[in-house]
Amino acid sequence: MAARQPDGLEERMKELDERERYALKRLRKSIGSGALTAEGVGEILPEAVVISADGGGRLPKSLVETTETAIGISVSQDPAVLSDALFPIIGSAIRKAIERLVSEALFKVNAGLEKGLSAKRLGWRLQSMRTGVPFYEIALKNTLDYRVEQVFLIHKKTGVLLADASMPGPSGIADKDMVASMLTAVRDYIKDSLSLARSSPVDVLSAGDYSIFVEEGPYALMALIVRGTPDPRVRSLAQDALETVHARFGPRLKAFDGETEPFEKAEGFLEPCLVSVDRGAGGKKKPVYALVLLGLLAATGSFFIVRGAIQSARDGAFLAALDAESGIVVVDARRSGGKLRATIMRSAQARAIADLAAELGYDLARTDFDVELYLSLGQEGAVSKAYPAAPAITSAAASAVVPSAAAASSSPISVAAPIAISPAAAPASAPAAPPISTTATATMTADAELRSLASRLAAERILFGKNSSRPLPGQEGRIQGIRALALSIVERAREKSLVPRIEAVGHAAGAVSDAAGDSFSVERARMAIRLVTGSEARLRPYVVFRGAGNAEPIADEEIVEGASQNRSVSFTATFR
Amino acid sequence: MFSAKYLSTVGVKVDKKLLSLGPGKELMMMVWDLEGRDDYVSIADSYLRGMSGFFLVADGTRPETIDDARDIQRIMAGLFAEVPSALLVNKADLGAEWRASEEDWAEFRASGIEVLRTSAKDGSGVEESFATLGRKMMGEDER
Incomplete structure (x- = not known):
């Protein structure tokens, strides 16, 4: 027996059934649709991220790669987006780094100038040259006297002293807690007074011999009480120590509630900053x-x-x-x-x-x-008068040694050096004599090579035309050879500690008159010297010349060869 | 340690106060004495960062200073609502010249702020004031 249902109930149930079917249909559709799924995930994702991050879950780690990829894509598409976003951070960091660099550079220069010149600097220069280390580094290392007397680790927000380390011995600071707080107050005061941003560093406070160097971290700062002028190494030490403290105590610093006990162990990280450089102590030792x-x-x-x-x-x-x-x-x-x-x-x-x-x-x-x-002397007569001894050394005494004193005794232009006439200058019939005939000293000291060179020189002639002081053409090679010989003689003599003397003697035997002979002989000798020395300055101090006039025939004028030799310039080399 | 002239130059003078709040309960307070506020001088809020408690100090012989303290209290309540504080009405030793009355600081009391009479001259009420604030800072409620 079927129970009788109230009126409208069946319709009502049917309506509900249709609603349910519709809902199910929508649900199936939503599950099957990617867009709807993304929409749904989008609704819950932010909350899911927060929950996961709070729980220290895996989400942040799993997002690292995706985030890096996303940043890479962003940069490749439009670098300006990321650079604009990072500008406030990077700009400040770069500015701070540059300020630090400039400050340190100025500091180095100033330190070098302050010390001025001293005897030590020469030693440093030598050390720099020897080791290749820049001079200023050596100078800094050797000149800066300083002592980091105390180091404070101060909580940045409250100014409370968390830990400190100090050099052994009495300290001039009565109450470190108060100094730390007052330091924080003063830094705040400076920033407020100058309308500096909260993040702007106040790095150094100086008074007299003392300076307070401040290194600032996210939650704490380090203050170094320094006497003297420290080198940049001190700042590096402070930075290292501060980074270590933050790495070790970061969460506690962030959640600091006034309890300083947990930071007692931080003292060990501060102690490396207590450095001291005292050049004065080393100076007591004698700088041997x-x-x-x-x-x-x-x-x-x-x-x-x-x-x-x-x-x-x-x-x-x-x-x-x-x-x-x-x-x-x-x-x-x-x-x-x-x-x-x-x-x-x-x-x-x-x-x-x-x-x-x-x-x-x-x-x-x-x-x-x-x-x-x-x-x-300008006048040929005077020239000939200057050498009255010359006729005495004629063919009759071609191989003889004529002491210069005798030759010079009547000469207004003294020829103090002994003059030698080489055998080659003598008539061909004359017996061979030692190539260099000089005073005893020169003869004894001139060696075989010199004698050979002198002999070769004595055999040389520069020939001139009749009644002419111009050399005959085609003698360039000969002149060069004479020059080379003369140079060899000079150099060899200098090696032997001898003073060479090369004399050019102009000949004009057979000239129409004595005056013409004197003139031609001098002019020829002068021309020969000019040609032989040329631009060779080394020869000039050692050459002399003279004219033998027409009274010094050296060959038979009647034969062609002899006549040409009589219109020539010969050379002799002597030594002292 | 630091001269009072810091108040008029830097605007703050730092002192230290050691308290014993009972066996094993030592408290060290770093006291930043800030210069008073008037029409020309505002409170340097950079000096207030990280504070754990504060006193407002008024002059009992000049009731208008309590009005100034009230103004400061309102500012501080906006910035540091959770930070414990107390009102010290100073110059309690000057009985004949005393002008302030309970009505002047009724608003403080209504806000739960302790009001204490002190004398910088004879030291009366000073230790009690620090102890009161110290206990509040340590989270101990005397009442």
Whole structure:
């Protein structure tokens, strides 16, 4: 028997059933639809993230990779978005870093200047050169005296002293807690007064010999009470210590409630900042090495000064003697590059510079003379008068040694050096004689090579045309050979500590008159010297020339070869 | 340790107060004495960061200073609602010149703020005041 249902109930149930079916249908649809699922997740996701983060769950870790990827995509799409977002942070960090760098650089320069010049600096320079370490670093390391007397770890927000460390011995600070608080107050006061941002650092407070260096962290700051001027290393130590403290006590610092006991262990992290550099203590020890070094430097300096003074005096005396010499004018003289450089005008008949140097014991090795030859007497007659001895050394005595004193005795232009006439200058029939015939001293000291060179030089001639002081053409090679020989003689002689003397003798036998002979012989000799020395300054101090006139025929004028030899210039080399 | 002139220069003077609130209950207070507020000087809120309690100090011979204290209290209540405090009505030693009355600080009492008479001159009420505030800071309710 079916129970009778109230009116409308069936319709009501049917309606409910349809609603339920509709709801189920929507549910099925929503489950099957991705969009609806995303919508649903979107509603609950924020709350899920918060719950997961609060519980220290895995969500933050699992999001790391996704977040990094997202940042990468953002940067690749538009770097400006991220840079704008980070600007307030990065800008401040960069500014702080630059300020620190500039401050430290100024500090270094200032420290270097403050210390000024001292004897030690020379040693540091040498050390810098030896080790390659920049000079300022060595100077800083050696000059800064300082002592970090106390280090405070202060809670940033409250100004409460959390921990401290201090150097052994009495401290000038009566109450560290109050100092820490007052320091915090003063820093706040400075920031407020200057309208600085809360994050702006107040790094250094200075008074007299003392400075308070402050390093600031997120929850705590470190204050270093320093006497003297510390190097930048101190700041680095403080930064390291502060980072360690934050790493170790970060959560406790953040939740600080006034209880300082947990931070007692932080003292151990502060102690490395208590550094002291006292150069004065080291200074009590005798700086033996520095004194020795300074002594050596002083001795070396003195040696050079004294040597320079002596050399200068010798130069002066020699130049004065040169200048006083007849036929020699010192136009200009100066010492540079370790050499005495002088411009000298010398008459052909004047005494050789080398002779004078030898007489005075002056070393020409460190000289560079620019000798210009000129005819000081100007008149040919005077020239011929200057060498009255020349005829005496004629063919009759071709191989003879004529002591210069005899030759010079009647000469107004003294030729002090012994003059030698090489055998080659003698008639071909003359017996071979030693190539260099000089005074005893030169003969004994000239070695075989020198004699050989002198002999070769004596065999050389520069030929001239008749009634002409111009050399015959085609002798360039010969002239160069004579120049090379002359140079070899000079260099070899200098090696042997001898003073060479190369004399060019002009010949004009057969000239139409004595006057013409004198003139041609001098002019030819002068031309020969000019050609041989050329631009070779090394030869100039050692060459002389003279005219033999027409009274010194060296060959038979009747034969062609002899006639050409009579219109030539021959050379002799002598040594002292 | 620090001179009173810090008050007029830096605007604060720091002192330290050690209290014994009972066996094993030592409390060290770092006391930041801030200069008073008037029309020209405002409270430097940077000095208030991280404080654990505060006194408002008025002059019993000048009731208008209690009005100033009331103004400050209203500001502080907005900034530091949970921080315990007490009103000290100073110069209790000057009985003849005393002008303040219970009505002047009734509002403080109504707000649950302890009001204490003190004398900086003879020290009366000072220790009790620190002890009262210290206990409140330590979460101990005397009542």
